[in-house]
Amino acid sequence: MSAEETQEDLRIAALAQGIRGVSGKLKRRLREQGGVGDLTPSQIAVLLRLEKDGPATTSELARAEAMRPQSMGTVIVALESAGLVHGAPDPTDGRKTLLSLTDACRQWASEGRAARQDWLARTIRARLSSQEQDQLATALTLLQRLVED
Known part of the structure; x- marks a missing residue:
């Protein structure tokens, strides 16, 4: 294995680790917003x-x-x-x-999804510039490709 291949492998491993870490944190934050903590x-x-x-x-x-x-x-x-x-x-x-x-569960789930969506939209708007929002949209497209069956 060449040094170039090793560098590429390390870079890809770091990307994979970063995605896993961020997705876990995002999942926890969304869970907090949606009231499913219990x-x-x-x-x-x-x-x-x-x-x-x-x-x-x-x-x-x-x-x-x-x-x-x-x-x-x-x-x-x-x-x-x-x-x-x-x-x-x-x-x-x-x-x-x-x-x-139950109907109560369906209502609770709907409200939880709305709360998570609202929090995420507000956070994106508040913390990311328009250019960064465009970059996020591009990254989302790439992440969707990773999980396609």
């Missing part, structure tokens, strides 16, 4: 899955999140206690319970 990552994952995929059983959620059904049961109990999910009999199999988001 939920565990597992609880957030379940809410997002129910929002995206629709009603599901505890077993289906456990499989989708690679968790034991008992562990998922604990997550579901906490979300039900918080009024974020509710269960109803499966119309095709009354022995099963389908879990779905």
Whole structure:
């Protein structure tokens, strides 16, 4: 391996580390703004899955999140206690319970997204010049290319 290749590898590794660090900090800051601080990552994952995929059983959620059904049961109990999910009999199999988001959860999620969006827009406007905002738009395009399937 040449010195040039080593320098390139080091530069790319530093970029990867920087992106990971910044994305983690951004995620934490957005979480603070959206009021999800009291939920565990597992609880957030379940809410997002129910929002995206629709009603599901505890077993289906456990499989989708690679968790034991008992562990998922604990997550579901906490979300039900918080009024974020509710269960109803499966119309095709009354022995099963389908879990779905409550209206209160949908409203809370919408308000949280709006708060995060508002904070980020205000922060971009306040801290970045017009030229830097253009650079950010370019960087966003590149980051989107990195995560495309």
